[in-house]
Amino acid sequence: MVTQYSEFDNKVVKALRRWAENHPYRDAPVLSTADGMTFTPMQLVREVEQRTEFGEKQLRVLRHFAEAEKLTAEGLIDMFLSVGTIS
Numbered sequence: 025m026v027t028q029y030s031e032f033d034n035k036v037v038k039a040l041r042r043w044a045e046n047h048p049y050r051d052a053p054v055l056s057t058a059d060g061m062t063f064t065p066m067q068l069v070r071e072v073e074q075r076t077e078f079g080e081k082q083l084r085v086l087r088h089f090a091e092a093e094k095l096t097a098e099g100l101i102d103m104f105l106s107v108g109t110i111s
Contacts, residue, residue, distance in 0.1 A: 035097035036086055037072055043104040044069045 029037065044050055044065035053062035057078075063071065071079035090100045 032090075032097045033083060033087065036083065036090075036100060037069075039097070039101035039104050040072055041069050042101075046105070 047054070047065040050065045052064060054065055055063040055068055057063075061078075068079075068082065072083050073079070086100065089095075090097070093099075095103065
């Protein structure tokens, strides 16, 4: 059974999509994994939206980052849109 995203997660997913759609290099790799996989902004969004194992991990990382930095979902959104890339 797939659980529903929390309100915070839904906002993060929407922010990721907005970030990807407006990214100047939306079809160029912006994220690489230790096993050699690369993801463009749009691929990253699809992974999260389709709730793949990788997408779930990325959402979890973003959630923990927001908690550690005491960011609201809106603060995380602002960070995405201001930097253009995820490092």
